[in-house]
Amino acid sequence: MIVIADGGSTKTNWCLINEAGRKILFNTEGYNPYFSSTEYIVESLRKSLPDHLEVEKLTEVNYYGAGCSTDAKRKIVADAMKQIFVNAEINIGHDLLASCRALLGDEPGFAAILGTGTNSCLYDGTDISLNIDSLGYFLGDEGSGCFIGKRILSDYMKGYMPKGLRESFYDNFALTNEDIFDHIYNKPLPNRFCASFSKFLYDYKDNYEEYTFSTIEYAFTAFFENLVIHYPNYKDYTLNCVGSVGYSFRDILSVVADKYEMGIGKIIRSPIDDLVNYHLNSAKKK
Structure with missing residues (x-):
């Protein structure tokens, strides 16, 4: 039996392939070695x-994880x-290689x-050929x-958020400015805390379309300006995203x-299904 897993900073999607070839999906929290110890x-x-899950019967574990970009960080997870x-x-x-394989396969x-x-990266069909560190x-x-969540928290704390949305925010979370500072500076996993508020904005987007659009557009424009446009000939590629x-x-x-004159390719929420298919297809080619 083998397991394939895609681990983000918040959630890990796992797929067990048993002796009969049946796929069994399950989830755990995410394990970013920059924030999580062995x-x-x-x-x-x-x-x-x-x-x-009969862990002693597993013969192979293929784990792709956020933060697993160096030998030292991979060792934390491997141990x-x-x-x-x-x-x-x-x-x-x-996890970036997992995304490439799920989105692009061998292309x-x-x-x-x-x-x-x-x-983000350029992928040569086998491996990552260029990666600009998102820092x-x-x-x-x-x-x-996380980037969006920080903007939402800033707008809430400064009073820039639309009045009705600000009231809904407080009704949902009952956070004071002091609470937010405590979460960010004193408690573990501040990136996950900030990122959680992007879902709040999604849940209220239909009632606050202008605020939602401006907040998300600002974030995605920053993504292009600081990362995407610095890849050579980026307009020659489609934007494929997980x-x-x-x-x-x-x-x-x-x-x-x-x-930015870049076409849209494949956009998926999670790579796990396509990643499993990649591994199964690769096994058939051996």
């Missing part, structure tokens, strides 16, 4: 993996997986992640849920992409 990942997996999946071969890759092109965080939630991640933010606001993403 010990934390082990404890979380022990609590959240399905009871019916945790080895403690859980004791008999399996452990393969740790970057070259441009791929991006717009979820809790942001990432994470503190210095960059333009276009991400992630809840890109998918949920794909209408606005299309408007912004059109301004």
Whole structure:
């Protein structure tokens, strides 16, 4: 039995392929090694993996994760997986490569992640050929849920948010400015905290279309200005994207992409189905 997993900073989508070839899907929280230690990942997996999952029978685990971009960060995750999946071969890759394989398969092109965080690259059909670092939630991640959430929080705290939306925000979260500062500066996973508010805006978008459009357009314009347009000949590619933010606001993403003369390709919420198919097809070719 093998497992394929796509791990973002917030959620990990897993697919078990059993001896009969049946696909069994399940989820856990996300494990970004910039924020999660080996010990934390082990404890979380022990609590959240399905009871019916016979971990000792797994022979291969292919895990693609946010933050798994260096040997040191991959080791944090690999060491945790080895403690859980004791008999399996452990393969740790970057979630950006998972997105490329899900979006483009064996074809070259441009791929991006717009979820809790942001990432982007050129893909040569086998591997990532060029990646401009998005610099994470503190210095960059333009276009991400965290980037949008920070803008929402700033508007709420400064009183710039439309009155009715601001009241709904407080009704939903009952957060004071002091509470928000405490979450951002003193509590763990501030990127996930900020990103959670992009869903709030999506839920209220029909009632506050102008505010929603301006906020999301600002984020996606920053994504293009700081990342996309710096790729050589970017207009020669279509914009292929994975992630809840890109998918949920794909209408606005299309408007912004059109301004930069970049066509829209494949936009999906999660890569797991296409990623599993990629691995199954690759296995058939061996």
